Amino acid sequence: MDGGSSGPPFCCRETHMLTGDPIFIGGVPRSGTTLLRVILDTHPRIFCGTELRAVNALASLWTSAHVHSGRVLDEAYALPPESVCAIFSELILSFLRPAWDASGKPRIAEKTPSNVLAFPALRRLFPQSPLVHVLRDVRDVVASRLERDREHAGASFDAVATARLRAREWADTMAIRRQMLSDPNLAYAYCEIRYEDLVRHPERTLIPLFEFIGERFDPAVLEFHRVSRSVAGTEEWSAQAVQRSIFTSSIGRWREVLGEAELDAIAREARDASRDAGYSLDLEGR
Amino acid sequence: MSRSVADEIGSDPVFVCGPPRSGVRLLATILDGHAALGSGPELPFIVTMAQQWRDLDETLGINHERNYGLERDASRRAFRKAILQLFAERLRRAAKGTFVYHSFAAALCMDTLGRVFPQAKFVVTMRDPRAIASSLLRCGWRNPRTGEPLPYTLNVAAGAQFVTDFAQAAMRAASAPVLQDRVMVLRYEDLCRRADEVLAMLARFLSIAAIRPMVSARAAAGIVGPPEAAHPALRSDTIDLESVARWRSQLSAADVDAIESIAAPVFRAFGYAR
Numbered sequence: 246m247d248g249g250s251s252g253p254p255f256c257c258r259e260t261h262m263l264t265g266d267p268i269f270i271g272g273v274p275r276s277g278t279t280l281l282r283v284i285l286d287t288h289p290r291i292f293c294g295t296e297l298r299a300v301n302a303l304a305s306l307w308t309s310a311h312v313h314s315g316r317v318l319d320e321a322y323a324l325p326p327e328s329v330c331a332i333f334s335e336l337i338l339s340f341l342r343p344a345w346d347a348s349g350k351p352r353i354a355e356k357t358p359s360n361v362l363a364f365p366a367l368r369r370l371f372p373q374s375p376l377v378h379v380l381r382d383v384r385d386v387v388a389s390r391l392e393r394d395r396e397h398a399g400a401s402f403d404a405v406a407t408a409r410l411r412a413r414e415w416a417d418t419m420a421i422r423r424q425m426l427s428d429p430n431l432a433y434a435y436c437e438i439r440y441e442d443l444v445r446h447p448e449r450t451l452i453p454l455f456e457f458i459g460e461r462f463d464p465a466v467l468e469f470h471r472v473s474r475s476v477a478g479t480e481e482w483s484a485q486a487v488q489r490s491i492f493t494s495s496i497g498r499w500r501e502v503l504g505e506a507e508l509d510a511i512a513r514e515a516r517d518a519s520r521d522a523g524y525s526l527d528l529e530g531r
Numbered sequence: 532m533s534r535s536v537a538d539e540i541g542s543d544p545v546f547v548c549g550p551p552r553s554g555v556r557l558l559a560t561i562l563d564g565h566a567a568l569g570s571g572p573e574l575p576f577i578v579t580m581a582q583q584w585r586d587l588d589e590t591l592g593i594n595h596e597r598n599y600g601l602e603r604d605a606s607r608r609a610f611r612k613a614i615l616q617l618f619a620e621r622l623r624r625a626a627k628g629t630f631v632y633h634s635f636a637a638a639l640c641m642d643t644l645g646r647v648f649p650q651a652k653f654v655v656t657m658r659d660p661r662a663i664a665s666s667l668l669r670c671g672w673r674n675p676r677t678g679e680p681l682p683y684t685l686n687v688a689a690g691a692q693f694v695t696d697f698a699q700a701a702m703r704a705a706s707a708p709v710l711q712d713r714v715m716v717l718r719y720e721d722l723c724r725r726a727d728e729v730l731a732m733l734a735r736f737l738s739i740a741a742i743r744p745m746v747s748a749r750a751a752a753g754i755v756g757p758p759e760a761a762h763p764a765l766r767s768d769t770i771d772l773e774s775v776a777r778w779r780s781q782l783s784a785a786d787v788d789a790i791e792s793i794a795a796p797v798f799r800a801f802g803y804a805r
Binding site: 294295297298299302303306309310313314317318321322323324328329332333335336339340341343344347 | 612613616621624
């Protein structure tokens with residue numbers, strides 16, 4: 246299967262009806278997080294605006310407080326861990342609340358790729374929040390990012406070194422994935438969907454996802470490209486791509502972009518993590 | 532978030548900051564003895580929180596305002612509220628109204644802290660660079676990650692350079708327009724030798740009743756924690772005068788010359804005789 250999964254189109258440990266805390270979406274950049282964002286935002290009960298890009302930083306503050314000063318806060322400041330969590334979760338909510346209130350929708354989702362790095366902390370800060378990890382074949386991720394990187398780089402652009410860097414970043418998010426899946430306290434309400442499944446089988450992938458987040462699937466969400474969003478995507482790389490209906494032509498685009506040297510660099514950085522995630526880096530069909 | 536909810540959480544803190552070994556903890560312990568003020572063990576991440584607010588505001592504030600309807604000042608108020616909530620229960624239990632936050636690092640970002648807390652006042656402690664360098668040599672501080680001694684504790688020249696760089700950075704931060712009339716510099720030697728007079732000035736600066744020149748060993752234990760609470764300056768109920776000139780018996784003439792040369796800007800800026 247080219248860049249696809251060998252497992253089910255949707256993966257989560259358990260299905261929960263979760264309706265209170267925010268939904269957080271993360272994944273390495275260029276993995277399809279913006280596509281999922283506009284799909285969710287088209288749902289009549291969910292608001293999912295453009296990237297806030299602050300959740301990881303805010304959650305990291307909690308991590309620092311918890312790891313380095315948790316005992317002092319508990320013993321000297323009479324703040325047990327749950328009280329500290331409440332303070333920092335409220336800080337994050339204060340960033341989300343104005344737009345959430347203005348949307349008039351009962352649910353909010355926040356999509357920023359780097360959210361995935363904060364998933365372990367978010368699990369503690371928002372115990373009921375669905376955490377949705379969007380996965381994609383590392384080769385297509387790197388190919389897409391290389392095209393962007395090349396645009397911003399000068400004549401000295403080093404494609405192999407950049408491919409290695411981007412593959413390492415992808416592998417880092419897979420390390421978070423392993424952490425989430427291996428700890429029952431973290432795996433609770435964590436789920437992952439694959440870009441390849443989302444674009445090939447949208448309904449089959451989205452129906453269980455919506456069930457997981459406690460909402461009814463509405464086929465209208467697939468008409469996301471017909472919805473007028475005055476500010477949608479203005480700062481997102483994939484703004485153009487979500488102006489049209491779902492397409493599958495981006496699957497396997499790495500064949501047009503990556504050379505042998507880049508593929509070797511990717512394999513060195515991400516072969517094991519790819520295998521763990523159900524992606525094969527075999528070069529068959531190249 | 533409405534302004535009333537964010538702003539009713541409590542009054543802005545008093546920040547006590549300055550170079551290491553300059554009397555930051557001594558002063559925080561003295562202030563903790565005041566009926567209106569309460570302090571506590573250092574929480575280093577508070578400074579990081581303020582810096583994070585500044586970074587988010589500078590890099591994403593416009594986007595947040597446009598796309599999330601988050602007014603620029605609303606994020607500041609949210610951070611202010613979160614930080615004050617961390618102090619609130621300790622203050623409530625002590626029946627105190629204002630928190631005294633003590634931290635070396637706060638001296639370097641007073642301008643940012645002053646923006647997060649528009650009513651906060653800052654007390655910058657300073658001490659004779661010869662005394663600081665001598666004290667740093669004997670403090671035994673190590674990098675918690677590597678276990679290696681901190682570079683500025685290895686010799687007096689490194690210590691003097693550290694004090695100089697620190698003091699200059701602190702005064703740059705203190706010169707920010709947002710801090711006008713909100714910063715008081717307090718020399719350790721004056722606090723020890725003329726405690727009544729200096730603390731009266733400090734009380735006027737903070738708009739509070741008189742501050743007693745007393746160090747409570749119990750307060751020190753609760754604010755500084757071991758092993759520093761056993762420091763002679765914090766051990767007795769009175770301010771320790773001996774620590775002012777101890778460097779004279781600890782440093783060689785060559786050490787003194789080196790410190791006076793390297794830290795000359797600090798001697799000039801803070802009125803220390805060479």
